[in-house]
Amino acid sequence: MNHKISIQDLIGRYRSGYSLEQDFYTNQEVFDAEFEHIWKTQWIYAGNACAIPKAGDYFLYRILKEDIILIRDNNGEIHAHYNSCTHRGSALCHEQKGHAAKLVCPYHQWVFDKDGTLLNARMMPEDFCREDFNLRSVQVNVTGGLIFICLADNPPDFTPIHDALGPYLQPFLLNNARVAAQKNYTLICNWKLVAENFRECYHCGGAHPEYCNAVIGANLREDTSTLTAAKAAGWKEKGLATTLVEVEGDHTSYAVRYPLRPGVESYSIDGKRVSIPMGKHTDYDAGVVGLVNYPNMWVDAVSDYVWIMRVTPVSPYVTELEFYWLVDEKAVEGKDYHLDKLTEFWEVTGDQDGQLCENNYRGIQTSGYQPGPYAPVEDQVVNFVDWYVRKLQAGLQP
Numbered sequence: 001m002n003h004k005i006s007i008q009d010l011i012g013r014y015r016s017g018y019s020l021e022q023d024f025y026t027n028q029e030v031f032d033a034e035f036e037h038i039w040k041t042q043w044i045y046a047g048n049a050c051a052i053p054k055a056g057d058y059f060l061y062r063i064l065k066e067d068i069i070l071i072r073d074n075n076g077e078i079h080a081h082y083n084s085c086t087h088r089g090s091a092l093c094h095e096q097k098g099h100a101a102k103l104v105c106p107y108h109q110w111v112f113d114k115d116g117t118l119l120n121a122r123m124m125p126e127d128f129c130r131e132d133f134n135l136r137s138v139q140v141n142v143t144g145g146l147i148f149i150c151l152a153d154n155p156p157d158f159t160p161i162h163d164a165l166g167p168y169l170q171p172f173l174l175n176n177a178r179v180a181a182q183k184n185y186t187l188i189c190n191w192k193l194v195a196e197n198f199r200e201c202y203h204c205g206g207a208h209p210e211y212c213n214a215v216i217g218a219n220l221r222e223d224t225s226t227l228t229a230a231k232a233a234g235w236k237e238k239g240l241a242t243t244l245v246e247v248e249g250d251h252t253s254y255a256v257r258y259p260l261r262p263g264v265e266s267y268s269i270d271g272k273r274v275s276i277p278m279g280k281h282t283d284y285d286a287g288v289v290g291l292v293n294y295p296n297m298w299v300d301a302v303s304d305y306v307w308i309m310r311v312t313p314v315s316p317y318v319t320e321l322e323f324y325w326l327v328d329e330k331a332v333e334g335k336d337y338h339l340d341k342l343t344e345f346w347e348v349t350g351d352q353d354g355q356l357c358e359n360n361y362r363g364i365q366t367s368g369y370q371p372g373p374y375a376p377v378e379d380q381v382v383n384f385v386d387w388y389v390r391k392l393q394a395g396l397q398p
């Protein structure tokens with residue numbers, strides 16, 4: 001599977017509207033190139049600001065070899081540093097999540113402030129210039145409580161992401177939300193298959209009975225236009241964002257609001273509410289907010305909780321998913337929400353999707369695989385694959 005290939009030739013043969021050639025999903029060279037030209041150049045969703053509420057709270061996000069510390073400083077600002085000491089490179093933090101008043105290297109105890117400033121390097125010579133050895137930081141931006149990092153020295157403008165996601169996220173007040181649950185999945189598949197799977201509902205009718213019970217039209221057999229128009233008018237009146245945002249050109253965000261099935265209050269197996277309304281919401285009538293940011297963030301939010309999926313590539317054939325369930329900061333476990341009820345819907349649906357992705361990958365690896373045509377209802381998958389090929393091609397340009 002790691003035979004020599006020409007990525008340029010692969011791209012040249014790409015036909016929009018058809019799935020990618022096998023090498024795009026299996027070849028190490030392609031994987032390395034997309035890491036260089038996509039994952040290291042785009043804004044990547046790293047996690048949630050509410051997970052590190054206090055100064056010194058931190059968590060790590062590892063994308064392949066890049067290990068990043070996300071830490072909050074005394075002014076409330078969030079910083080992103082490489083988890084690598086400027087002395088001889090040791091990792092500073094080992095725990096996935098923690099609290100540190102200062103970052104002290106476990107190797108020779110150099111001490112860094114939360115903003116990356118080197119505070120103390122013991123036993124170094126008189127003329128040692130501390131300022132030259134601050135931690136190497138990466139760019140970070142927070143919008144609506146979601147933290148994004150960019151590993152490029154000159155990251156793309158963050159404004160379009162902020163403008164697209166901000167209005168939809170704002171009413172949830174995620175900066176102060178509670179991460180009620182978090183779950184990690186490792187899938188045997190290429191990361192792009194997860195992205196493709198989560199950009200279409202062609203599979204929903206067959207694979208997701210629970211999801212189709214909650215979302216009218218997800219089975220692609222029900223006409224939802226009248227209901228959607230009526231609902232949208234009500235949402236607008238309440239000041240909730242309804243403007244559809246599509247991924248175009250260099251932009252990476254998609255945003256939409258659509259209705260739940262009449263009588264359904266939340267993303268739950270029985271359709272009933274699972275927590276108190278979040279943030280500024282006062283009822284269970286906000287529909288579903290669907291947000292995507294290429295290449296790695298998917299959000300599905302209902303009035304009472306926000307579900308987020310972070311996608312991280314590990315190798316051409318291994319992908320890690322992190323699911324987060326966020327509820328209102330005032331919600332009390334056991335009283336306002338029960339963990340099993342809160343997480344059930346996306347655990348069931350996520351398991352179904354995980355199986356679909358692994359199954360997809362299994363078939364793609366056979367010699368019998370060749371690119372197949374996307375259906376018209378898979379237009380958003382085409383949107384993703386086109387974007388991916390465009391970015392890869394632009395990156396490979398001399």
Ligand code: FES
Nearest residue numbers: 085087088105108
């Ligand atoms: S490697 Fe960090 S203090 Fe030596």
Ligand SMILES: [Fe+2]
Nearest residue numbers: 197204208353
């Ligand atoms: Fe699905």
